[in-house]
Each structure stands twice: as C-alpha cells, then as structure tokens.
Amino acid sequence: MTRSYTARAAVTATCADGVTRLTRLRSDGPLALREAAGAVHLVGAAAGPLGGDDLELELRVGPGARLAVRSAATAVALPGDGASRMTVRAEVGAGGRLDFAPEPTVAARGCDHRAAAEIALAGDATLRWREELVLGRHREPPGRHTGRFDVTVDGVALLRHELRIADRYAGPAVLGDAGAAGSVLLAGPGLGREPYAAAGLAVLPLAGPGVLITAVAADSAGLRRLLDEGEDFVTGMP
C-alpha cells in the first residue's frame, strides 16, 4: 500500500517597529516547521518526498521583514505512486529579505519529482535562494527530476530557469558526468555586475537586478565548495 501526502504549510514574517515576528507558522504533514537559531527549519516529519506526494510551502515576508529558511536534513526524492511535487511560493515585500537555503535534495533511482519555486519580489527586496541537487544515492543513477524556478521583480521576469534530469538530456552540453548540480540566486539592489567562471562554476549577472551562481561537481561536497566560492565572489568576502 502506498500512502501519499497532500500538505500545505505556510510561514508569514511581519515587521513591526523594526522587529520581525512570525505571525503564522503552519506545519502540515511531512512539512514540519520549527523556529530555531534565527531561522525557520523544515524538519522532515516523514521520509520523502515519495511518489504521489503533493507538498506546498507558502512564504510571505512583509515589508522590512527578514526570514531565513533552512532544513534539518537532506530530502530524498523516492519513487512511489506517480510523480511527487514540491512547490514553494514566496512573496517578499519592499525592503524585506528572504534567505532560503535548505539541505540538498537527492534524486534517488526511480523517482519522478517535480520541484517548483515561484517568487515575487518587490523592487527593493533582497533574496538569497540556494538549491542543491544530488543525482542519485551512492553509485545509483538518478530518477527523473524537474526543477522550475520563476522569479519576478515588481512583476517583471528576472529569471525563469528549469533543470531537468532525465537520461536523454544529460550529456556534454547539460550536466556531463556530474553527480551534483546547484545554484544560488542573489537578487536585490547593489549587487556586483562582474561575471566569473572556473571549472564547474559560473557567476552570471542577470539582465535584471540579480546574479545567478550555477555549479556542477562530482559530488555534494564539491558542489558546496563551488557555490560557496561563487557567493564569496559576489558578496566580496574572501
């Protein structure tokens, strides 16, 4: 028997007198949310996502408010009854800041996972959005994984980006023999406009107010190093 979840979790951060408060923290099913150490943590209350799961997380960051989202552990997308879905919708108001950086997702053999993120930023909002994808557990080929990422600033498209993992599309133009792929999107006013590239890493200033850091590596640890290097390059940290 397969058990699937349909879950709708939500976080709202509101700023009053310069102090951010979480005015809503709604956990649901496997999306358990805990506030700790200045961030909201996704605490896996069930294995997965499993095929058939339909999970949504809504993040609202009010004007001037700050919200950081982390996760307690790696998510493992597993096969099950059909495709699994994880959708994150986020809105960040004027002067607000959202920092979303969960642990990696592993696309296990046989999975069919559809991740989507839809983010609407106000003109002077700040965003850090980090995603890491590991292609299969130890020595196994990954299943299918599609990640679609849509970000607008004041309603204008900043980035529309989709990464699809399926046998036919790998190859030397897309992922080569990488075992992990990931990106960091930094958006907001005052970011550097300098591009940078090294083996497996590119820092890409977008046409709009943002920089996409994209990286591929043999494994998860290598990917982290490259993404950190890219972020340091943009933020000017050593």
Added chain:
Amino acid sequence: MRASLLLLADSRLPAGGHAHSGGVEPAVSAGVIGDVPALADFLRGRLATSGLVAAALAAAACAHALEGGDAWALLDAEADARTPSPAQRKAARAQGRSLLRVARTTWPARALEALAVVSPDGPHHPLVLGAATASLGGTPHEAAAVTAYNAVTGGASAGVRLLGLDPLEVNRALAALAEDVDAVAAKAAACTDGPWTALPAASAPLLDIYAELHLRADLRLFES
C-alpha cells in the same frame, strides 16, 4: 515547403551565423567534444534545452506578429530571463541584430521595425526569426522548426571546422537528430496556446559555464 522559408533557414543567409558555433567551440576548448558521437550528444542536449527555449520564443514571436501585437519589449524580457549567461545574451542579441538587418531588407514588416527599437544591442535572435517567419507568410510551427534546425546545424558545421571531423559522419549524425528536431519544434509550437510566462525555460548548466569561459579565452575562432 515555401522557398522563402528555406532561404531563412539557409546557413548562407548573410546574417553572420557563421561567426557563432552554438556553444561547440567553448565545449571543444573545455575538452568535452573530441569526436562525432560526443558532438551528437552535445547537440542533442543543446537542442533539448536552449534549442527548445529558442524555438518556443520564435513561435511566440511569430504568433505575436501575426496577431499584430506590439508587446515586443515584454517578450524580449522573457528571453532575457531565460538567458542567465551574459555571454549568451550578448551572442543572442548580436545575432538578432544581424538577422534583423537582413529581414528588414528582404521581408519588411511592422513587427521587424518595432523589434529594431527594443534594445540598443539588438533584439534576441529567436524573436527576429519568429517575426521574419510571419512576414514571409510562415506559421509559428515553421518558425519553431527553423529555430530548432538552426540549433543543431550551426554547431555541427563548427564541429567539422574545429575538429576536422568527417563531414559525412557529421551529416549522418545530424540526420539522426532530425526526429528530435521535429519533436522540439512541435513542442515549442504547442506552447503558443499558453501565456509567455509559462514558456519553456530548460537550462544547461555546462553550456552557461563554457560560454563564460569562452569569452575569457585568448584564442577564439567563433564569437560564441
């Protein structure tokens, strides 16, 4: 098949296409293409990612021109949002500018005049291809087909020039991709039913990385 459409798809069109390798030279420099099978794999991946995105933009542009629309800046911004690499945006606009010059002379139309003022660097190439297809009497599906075809042929001939590959073997590999090209064109054309925001956005991280590395290379035969 309309002869004008063949003319638009022809590599001999004086639109400067020969200056771009479709990402093949950057990949050759990175050492990931050395023979015909690797070139074919590369082209298949490029077709499924940036080829699909370009074909869908071309189909959308053709449909927009046929409707007499004037939201070209918006469609150009949607193309920008799907091209995170500054090197690739630069190449797409340079090729768009060159094709626009040919198209305005050969198949003049209001949509092409409107595209000329979208950006000082020129409009994204697929938008011009779509508007030109409309101007010569073609359909969105045909605009997508020409774009998808271009996504593999330019890179294939660059592979021959850069690596001295056997042109007959490369041509056979291209013919083996024909079904994929048709499938991508059909998929791209079907997207004209939906909003521009939902157009495909398939990315290829290695294409982006190689494109940026290429711009910093000392010795280059191709612009991109």
